[in-house]
Amino acid sequence: RHKFWETQPVGQFKDIGDSSLPEGPIELPTPLSEVKQEPYNLPDPYEWITCDINSEVMCDEVYNLLAHNYVEDDENMFRFNYSKEFLRWALQPPGYFRSWHIGVRVKSSKKLVAFITEINFLCVHKKLRTKRLAPVMIKEVTRRVHLENMWQAAYTAGVILPTPIATCQYWHRSLNPKKLIDVGFSRLGARMTMSRTIKLYKLPESTVTPGFRKMEIHDVPAVTRLIRNYLSHFVVAPDFDENDVEHWLLPRENVIDSYLVESPETHVVTDFCSFYTLPSSILGHQNYSTLKAAYSFYNVSTVTPLLQLMNDALIVAKQKDYDVFNALDVMQNETFLRELKFGPGDGKLHYYLYNYRIRHALKPSELGLVLL
Ligand code: NHW
Ligand code: EN5
Incomplete structure (x- = not known):
């Protein structure tokens, strides 16, 4: 069934429920001298390249490959x-390796036809699908990660592979319901008119929480303390230090937005919320070509109720002209999704670990990890 994944150190479907298998690493690290030193072989027309994402030309090539061949919804x-x-931003966090930005070119034309990074952006050009290129790319990136002495990874996918550690649901909060309905992203509910729908999703003009403001560079230590403490409560979560927080959470226009609540009395940072910007191309529509979507990233509440904090996040996203605010049912998101008028989408997101077995699948609320 899974000719490739059956050969990999991941939890296998046949082992589900087998309590004799130990939790933890499936394979032990090998000395680096025993890691394969040459790249895996590609079919003859193709060659490996390491991408320099800072080069304008390379970045354009990767962007165009993904813009035309990356993930689509099921319809x-x-x-x-x-x-x-x-x-x-996504490809150059603290401690990244350029060798993990792997492209595949056609030797003769130099055209970029496939791409993978450590754990994300796996993409094969539509015309080269189902030729078993993906397994070679996954083995090659794994080899290059091993060369840096790393032996585990977490990744997500919309498809079922051996074997999810958790399965999450996408939820969507309409901000611009008229456009979402026009482009087929959502439907007019039964017994609903357009004007009632617009009214249903209306939000206040401005945020309501006193002390709610954009995160700034001097907030990094306080936000790091807040996030580290919060993420320590989840079974699977990143271990952010200040450098990671500066990279992943400091606002960057049209990439990452972060807000916090600084108590007007004590000036203590008590709450935090963030979302990243990921537009989707609308395929073959007369009037619209892009959907502007915000994706909930990391949110922490200690004083402001999470519901109110996320309502303020919706308000700023609406001010900034996003069409929809998306979230997964990870962390404590279940506590606000229905109340804030999010509805379940038709997509699921499965979480996976490479070379680490866990005994029982996790609940989405046990996950403290959001990938891009
Ligand atoms: S999920 C998004 C993945 N990308 C897309 O969906 C874009 C559109 N699709 C494509 O470009 C986020 C192609 O369909 C792809 C497959 C390239 C997906 N993950 O070449 P073949 C990520 O990027 C398996 C993993 O013939 P194809 C996560 C499939 O099950 N495996 O197919 C990336 C089959 O294996 P099996 C996937 O359609 C995580 C084999 O590929 C997969 O032409 C990577 C078929 O290959 C997916 N999303 O190309 C792993 N989709 O055993 C990282 C299909 O079933 C692991 N497959 O026969 C960790 C590495 C680091 C380790 C460090 C210690
Ligand atoms: C790796 N880091 O299917 C990520 N999106 O629900 C890669 N559906 O947008 C893995 N089909 O339900 C990505 N509208 C896996 C996800 C791939 C993309 C995907 C889904 C998630 C999605 C939309 C549009 C569906 C169009 C037809 C959807 C309904 C919204 C509605 C709003 C009002 C309240 C009820 C829900």
């Missing part, structure tokens, strides 16, 4: 359209 109406600025 092929929308396709993720990560911006170049977003890709540069």
Whole structure:
């Protein structure tokens, strides 16, 4: 069934429920001298390249490959359209390796036809699908990660592979319901008119929480303390230090937005919320070509109720002209989704670990990890 994944150190479907298998790493690290030193072989027409995402030309090539060939919804109406600025941000966090930005070119024409990074942006050009290129790319990136002495990874996918550690639901909060209905992203509910729908999703003009403001560079230590403490409560979560927080959470226009609540009395930072910007191309529509979507990232509430904090996030997203605010049912998101008028989407997101077995699948609320 899974000719490739059956050969990999991941939890296998046949092992589900087998309590004799130990939790933890599936394979032990090998000495780096025993890691394969040469790249895996590609079919003859193709060659490996390491991408320099800071080069304008390379970044354009990666952007265009993804913009035309990356993830679509199950009815092929929308396709993720990560911006170049977003890709540069996503691919160069603290401690990244350029060797993990792997492209595949046609030798003769030099055309970029496939791409993978450590754990994301796996993409094969539509005309080269189902030729078993993806397994070679996954093995090659794994080899290059091993060469840096790393032996585990977490990744997500919309498809079922061996074997999810958790399965999450996408939820959507309409901000611009008229456009969402026009482009087929959502439907007019039964016994609903357009004007009632617009009224249903109306939001206040401005945020309501006193001390709610954009995160700034001097907030990094306080936000790091807040986030580290919060994420320590989840079974799977990143271990952010101040450098990570500065990279992943400091606002960057049209890439990442972060807000916090600084108590007007004590000046203590008590709450935090963030979302990233990932537009989708609308495929073959007369009037619209892009859907502007915000994706809930990391949110922490200690004083302001999470519901109120996220309502303020919706208000700023609406002010900034996003069409929809998306969220997964991870962390404590279940506590605000229905109340804030999010509805379940038709997409699911499965979480996976490479070379680490866990005994039982996790609930989405046990996940403290959001990938891009
Ligand atoms: S999920 C988004 C993935 N990208 C897309 O969906 C874009 C559109 N689709 C395509 O470009 C986020 C192609 O359909 C792709 C497959 C390239 C997906 N993850 O070449 P073949 C990520 O980027 C398996 C993993 O013939 P194709 C996560 C499939 O099950 N495996 O197919 C990336 C089959 O194996 P099996 C996937 O359609 C995580 C084999 O590929 C997959 O031409 C990577 C078929 O290959 C997916 N999303 O190309 C793993 N989709 O065993 C990282 C299909 O079933 C692991 N497959 O026969 C960790 C690495 C680091 C380790 C460090 C220690
Ligand atoms: C790796 N880091 O299917 C990520 N999106 O629900 C890669 N549906 O937008 C993995 N089909 O339900 C990505 N509207 C996997 C997801 C791939 C993209 C995807 C889904 C998630 C999505 C929309 C549009 C569906 C169009 C037809 C959807 C309904 C919204 C509605 C708003 C009002 C309240 C009820 C819900």
